Amino acid sequence: MNLGIAGRRALVCASSKGLGRGCAEALAEAGCDLVLNARGAQALEAMAEAIRTAHGVNVTTVVADITDEGGRAEVLATAAGAVDILVTNAGGPPPGMWPDWSREDFIAALDANMLTPIALMTALLPPMLDRGWGRVVNITSQSVKAPIPQLGLSNAARAGLTGYVAGTARQVAARGVNINNLLPGSHNTDRIHTLEGGIARAQNVSLEEARRIRQSDIPAGRYGTTAEFGAMCAFLCSQHAGFIVGQNILLDGGQTSATI
């Protein structure tokens, strides 16, 4: 399928690895020029060069912490108005137990996973609206549909973003700008391997056994791939997605057991 977005310019945040990288690769395959961001320069530059070679698109990189106001300003200065597609992403808050979370922990989680994507949309929606076309995909989490108890900080911050998107998406849709959220379940990324390490230590089992335990909960019987995740992101950014407004698309291999 021709996604109809060749030549569009996409800002993909937190994209040197994992799900962000999957989205960047799929958008490049669709012919988009990219602005990519991460905190670590080495992986980001390597990834940018791999994309240039594979897809022949223009790739600009910005080494910055997207959750920090100064870092975000650098990214926005580089992206400078001409962004047709915005994919928001950042690392998730740490796991823990509800009595241990302080006000500062909540502020940090809200800053990273709610207020950062909102700030990016606030900056980049106006030029999209002026041009009459735009797409925003926020990478959130399966926990938006069904909470993950030990990820209370993430549950709280992502719920706030989801509420914001539900209203805002409906305010901009008539002007050609579509905002939706992608909700990953377990995907084969560094973050999941860190979680497997935690299970292996807590249950005194091998990493392979920890992986088997996690995957046995997923009806598809495996983790998702970053390529599958990126393909859905690229579709939501495509010309064909103009009637998809304010949705929360779950990519979890069936793990969230719900009829609707």
Ligand code: NAP
């Ligand atoms: P990952 O494999 O650890 O990759 C994270 C990417 O984001 C890296 O490129 C990292 O590069 C960059 N990054 C992290 N924090 C950043 C920041 N503050 N500013 C700029 N770049 C940053 O993680 P992932 O699995 O793709 O997860 C991405 C998001 O999806 C997270 O919020 C996670 O909670 C959520 N999620 C993931 C899964 C899953 O199964 N993987 C499931 C549910 C939700 P640098 O470290 O160099 O900055």
